[in-house]
Amino acid sequence: MNKTIVIATATENEADFFRQLALPGRGVSLLVTGIGGVASAWSTMNYFAIFGKPDMLINTGIAGSFSERWPVGSVVVTESDTFGDLGIDDNGTLKTLFEAGLGNTDDFPFKGGRIYADSPLVAMARGSWPVVNGVTVNRVTGSEEGAKWLLSHLQADIETMEGAALYYVCRRESVPVLGIRAISNMAGLREREKWDIKGALAAALTAVEEFILKVNGR
Numbered sequence: 001m002n003k004t005i006v007i008a009t010a011t012e013n014e015a016d017f018f019r020q021l022a023l024p025g026r027g028v029s030l031l032v033t034g035i036g037g038v039a040s041a042w043s044t045m046n047y048f049a050i051f052g053k054p055d056m057l058i059n060t061g062i063a064g065s066f067s068e069r070w071p072v073g074s075v076v077v078t079e080s081d082t083f084g085d086l087g088i089d090d091n092g093t094l095k096t097l098f099e100a101g102l103g104n105t106d107d108f109p110f111k112g113g114r115i116y117a118d119s120p121l122v123a124m125a126r127g128s129w130p131v132v133n134g135v136t137v138n139r140v141t142g143s144e145e146g147a148k149w150l151l152s153h154l155q156a157d158i159e160t161m162e163g164a165a166l167y168y169v170c171r172r173e174s175v176p177v178l179g180i181r182a183i184s185n186m187a188g189l190r191e192r193e194k195w196d197i198k199g200a201l202a203a204a205l206t207a208v209e210e211f212i213l214k215v216n217g218r
Helices: 012-016 037-051 119-125 144-154 163-172 197-215
Strands: 005-009 028-032 056-065 075-081 087-090 093-096 114-116 131-136 158-160 177-186
Touching (some): 005 197, 012 056, 056 197, 119 177, 131 163
Antiparallel strands (some): 056 158
16 A cells, blocks of 8 residues: 655745646645744644545655755755744854753654654665755855854754654654755856756655655655
């Protein structure tokens, strides 16, 4: 029997690429969460309340990369995620929530300040795609300074606007979760002419379809 799987994307434009996977009888549903942590957390909890909890949730769509190791068009699996702009500005010095002493790095669902995807799913994906650390922000990084801060303080490999919120909800609700993201742009200076959103989403579609087949033993 197929697993019940929710594919969660932030926007309708992203979702359009994955609609072909959400067919009757396949056990795959599509959830458009809205952009950002608040919208994605509410949408996910609302889905669980109405339709029940699935066997797993795949968070997919585009992401920004902080490293040339993961160039535009590549697909990565997010092993862990965290909130990049949850903290304080201490007289011009930015500190994470944990650096400011306002939270315990190991309070569930955090572990070492990060929220981890379901480990059996990560193990299943490892070898097919690079496994990376994500960071989730409410404001997309648009400067080299901002990118360097996220790298040095949070060891981020990629950036999204929903990942950590979905990981937080799913871990709290005991729903296995995994992020499969495709790189549409390099994080930092916003050089829009170098972005490839359509190419990234096409790559993400191929990866998500392959992973679902793997989950269902095909």
